Amino acid sequence: MSGVRQFRAAVIIGYMLSITWLRRNLLSLVWLFATPLSLLFIITVTTGGRSFTLGVIGSLLLVLSTVGTGLAGDATWYRLETKLQDFFVASPVNQLGYLLGIAFAGLFFASPALVVLLPLLVYVGLPLLSLPVVLLSLAGVWLFSSAIGYLVSTFTSNLRNGWQSGLLLSVLVGILPPVFYQAEILPHNILLIAYAIPTTHAALLIRASMGTAPTLPYWSPLTGWLLIAASLAIALAVTSRVARWRQP
């Protein structure tokens, strides 16, 4: 199948595994809100509202990184329990089409949260003209997290480990990096480690587009974009070479 057909297949797989589900299962609409909005609430209350903007940025990034890293569990379920992966391996859909499909499913699951959080970000000061910048950085985080989540799933031998890996990755990508708090408070060495995670750069880029980016060593919006692009390229390259589509 051509690239266009693979993309069409990905959208259909995404629709199949999310929208059809959401239509009949309202709990799925709200579960993704739970952790980011709880953190937003705690951060807002404990800082007397001063970190509300950071909380919104962090929530957005956490939602998108969670649906991506969550593929470690979801894709394990599709592979081991429903055998959907086996079904698609023996079909014209290729690995990238399938990965994009299950990533779309995560994105569609996240859409209710995005519908709430993006307008909130505009409300707290994001210029509308900067919205494409934000969407692009969010897309980078979503694709990076999805590639990593899927990669891990192909090596996971049981479902429980799949969910556990997803949660662990979600903490590493969406909570520990400076997305809910200011990067400038991190000690120098730890800041350098945080630079290895694309959510750090996405948070800084969103802050930059709102005019609140700090001055940090070795960091500028350009290096932020380059590092997001590089980590995404590496994640996709490693996934396409290493992930187990056809079992060895």
Place this chain on the structure above:
Amino acid sequence: MDRVWKDLTLSAIEAVSLSKIYHRSKTQALSEITLTIRRGEIFTLLGRNGAGKTTFLRIAATQLMPTKGQISVLGHDARDEPLEIRTKIAVVPQEGSTIGPLTPWDHIYLTLLARGMPRNDACKRAEKTIEQLELTEYRNQPADSLSGGLRQRVRVAMAVATDADLIFLDEPTLGLDAVSRRGIWGVLSEIQKEGRSILLTTHYIDEAEILSSNVAIIDHGKLVLSGSPSELLRNVEERVRVDIVGSTFSPEELSNYGRVVKLAERFRVLTDDQRGRQLADEAIRRGTDVALARVSLEDLFVDLVGKDDE
């Protein structure tokens, strides 16, 4: 030219000295299997759990790499040309499940679209398959509200609805009741009449006997026997079986008539026509319950692969 030749090849699957070792568990799952499956036939792999049936099917369906040997599927090398094969095959994996709240219609129609089928064709094929597999009544019900048997029919429908030339079904009737099994047999026969090929694995010997043009018996990763069910039975020496219920005969006495197998409360004697009839007559004379029948594929299967349990 090469492509045309490949598409016209008479074999659906051709395996030569195919072996598979799972390195992690160091298990030899297949050992030097040589097998030809013709186009347009239903071919069944029979074997006990862990015999290697699923491993063979997964290698042929390009889901698993072989360790050694060659295998071509629809004229293409399964090791090096998986993409060419994947456009022409569909598979029902073993022991999968349906997806939560998706309806049978969603499962069939959306997977056809994902495989690249145009919308109108997908719609028509989904409708036809839903009727064929008697799912009309449940068409719009969430799969998680359906019985296990109905869910299995939905999974079979996902592969059957495709336009694939070769369909792989890994134990498609496992857990189904007798009526549902017969329903699926009917659908598979229709697919065969369309000129498509089917590779089936099953535990059910009657299924293999009724459906298949040819069967292969695999045990501990090795090919034990292959051929049409009638060919296989024609070549056995013990052509009849006599079941004796009760204790009017001792095992020693029965062994004078043929090979004795103990089955729960009865003895089964496998023997030739003449001695079988003699034993049956003697049993009737003594007033013992007796049943005389031709040996079945099941007898042959148990004889070939059941030795470990004796």
